[in-house]
Amino acid sequence: MTIKETLLKLSDKEKKEREKARKDFFFYLGETENKEAAIADNALLGQSWITLDDLDYVPSQVIDNKIKPLINKQARFMFGKEPDILFKPLDNKDKEVCEELRQYVDAILNASKFWSNTFKAFRLASVTKRVMLRLEANPGQPIRLYWHDINDFSYExxxxxxxxLNKAxxxxxxxxxxxxxQSEQIWYRYTYYMANKDDNEELSCYLKxxxxxxxxxxxxxxxEDKATGLSKIPCWVIANEQSIVSPHGQSDIKDLKPLQDSYNRRLSDFNDSLRFLMFGQTAIIDATKDTVNACNIAPNALMxxxxxxxxxxxxxxxVQRVESNFTNAEPVKMYLKLLEDSMYEKLGIPKPESMQQVPSAKSIKYMYTELVxxxxxxxxxxxxxxRSMLRLIVEACGKFNCYEDWNHEWDNLLYSIVLNKNYPIPEDEEDKKRLAMExxxxxxxxxxxxxxxxxDDEDYEKHFNEVIEDITIINAAEQDQFQQGIDDELDKGDNTGGDS
Incomplete structure (x- = not known):
């Protein structure tokens, strides 16, 4: 039992779940880097396997990891381009103030590298089922955001x-x-919980x-046990594909593992078949043992x-030559292709060859429908x-004065938060711009x-005013030019009348 398991007071069920998540993570990484250590700890094997050592040859182990690039592709599609955060005020007069708040919160997220770390956390949650986001806020100090893997926390x-959450x-x-x-190591256990102390009817968050x-x-x-001053626990447990029957989430590689395992083993068998069958063999019949052993197997050698x-x-x-007849290559290739296609289908990711045959940009969008x-x-x-984390950032900054230039007018703003997702579909942006222009x-x-x-300009109102100013200047110039043309025509008419 590890120190973390002891301090987190994990049940036997939770320990087994974390051990399975650990095995899944090493399987996601692919081939083991240390087979000797993996013999003692099977979780370290990853996609490798232990072979019998009493054979006349060393069986191949060809590991072609398909799971890792597929999980990474899904993560890049989800968080490769960060979503746009919009603060929409309930009262229209607060529109400019809300935009100022949005820009400030966006700067806080960038300082903690939030979206970059969220991309990594999503990839981890896809394999190990869940992660925890934690907000750290102290008086007079900047907001900090942290991600934790399944082994660091427990919750109720x-x-x-x-x-x-009732407790984290x-x-x-x-x-x-x-x-x-180990006897000299220092460990800390942080417990966030909700309670109403000091005869306070409202629940507030405490940290032990x-x-x-x-x-x-x-x-x-x-x-140490003290109030955090926050209205809710500054932790959020995100379970991958949480459902009614799986409240703790599930791993995306659960259905991929048997396919990947079969793919690696058949590929290894195929490699062994090539080793044994791609070269012919020399057969010697009814010759003495001494003369056979003295033979030199080489081109044009005399026996x-x-x-x-x-x-x-x-x-x-x-002496005769036995040539191999390798006939199972095409069935093996078809089987490997079926396994690979099935893995792509499980995650809804378009196959590369299908993307090369699309006739138009709209077809590309259709190919991504399942993944979207x-x-x-x-x-x-x-x-x-x-969204809950963003609201707690605003609450913490207002209560703890985390930043000197924080505008306390933002503390009591009423607004809704919208996240506009930015999936990297190539034609999507251009089509939206063209339709919007029309x-x-x-x-x-x-x-x-x-x-x-x-x-791309944060101050779109200033940008809009610049456009209006340019249009006004252009219209004025065109009007002056038009008026000058009329004046010239009138002058010509007057001059013509005078000559008559």
Whole structure:
């Protein structure tokens, strides 16, 4: 039992679940890097396997990891391009203030490399079933956002609402003692929980910090229990594809593992078949053992063979060539292709060869329909937690003065949060721009709306005013030119009349 398992007080079921997640993660990585260590710990085998050592040859182990690139492709499609965050005010007069708040929160996320780390956390959750997002807020200090894998935390949910946390426990080691003996190591257990203390009717979040020494994990050497000042637990557990029957989530590689395992083994068998059958063999019949052993198998080599003694004189030494006839190549290739196609289908990812045959840009979008639908399902697990985290950032900044330039006018704003997903479908952006431009020309969409949606400039109002200013200057110039033309024509008419 590890120190983390002890401090997190995991049940036998939870330990087995984490061990399975560990095996899945190494399987996702592919071939083992240390087979000797993997013999003692089978989880380290990954996609490798242990072969019998009493054979006349060493069987091939060809590992062609298809799972890792597929999971990575799914993660890049989901979070490769970060979504756009919109704060939409309930009162139209707060529109500019809401935009200022959005830009400020966006800067906080960028400072913590939130979207980059979220991409990695999504990839990890796809394999190990769940991750935890944690917000750290202290008075006078910047907001920090952290992701934790399944082995770092445990949690309890509201029995009436599995998306609501009642308690979250996190275990961390004091890094300064990491290289010391276990008995000298220092460990911390952080427990966030909701309670109403001091006769307060409203629930608020508390943090209990327990310090342990590696030599005694039963009794803490120090305990601190204090209110965080926040209205909710600053932790969010995101379970991959959470459902009614799987409230703790499930791994995306569950259905891929048997396919990948079969693919590797058949590929290895195919490699062995090539080794044995792609070269012909020399067969010697009725020759003595000594002359056979003295033969030199080489191009144009002369074999001095002596026939075996036979009382009837029927045995005559012969040399012949046995050529192989490799006939199972096409069936094996078809089988491997079926396995690979099935893995792509399980994740809804278009196959590369199908993408090369699409006749138009609209067809490309159609090819991604299944993957888009799959990612939208995953957003049902991720989006509510991200929105809750954004609201807690605003609450913490207002209460703790985390930033000197924080505008407290933002504290009581009423707004809704929208996440616009940016899936990297090649034709999508250009089609949207073209359609939006046609709407502007037809006067069913405003210039301001077009600039807001498609401009890279954060201050779209300034951009809009610049466009209006340019249009005004251009119209004035055209009007001056038109007026000058009329004046010239009038002057010509007057001059002509005078000559008559």
């Amino acid at each position: 949910v509201d029995p009436n609402d599995i998306t609501k 426990t996190l275990v961390r080691q004091d890094t300064s003692t990491a290289n010391k003996e 910090v327990e310090t342990y020494k590696g030599s005694s994990l039963d009794i803490p050497i120090n305990i 001095a063979l002596k026939s075996m003694e036979d009382t009837e004189g029927n045995k005559q030494a012969k 639908a799959r990612c939208e399902e995953k957003w049902h697990d991720w989006e509510p937690n991200i 709407e502007v020309v037809a006067n069913v969409r405003s210039h301001r709306s077009y600039i807001k949606d498609f401009s």
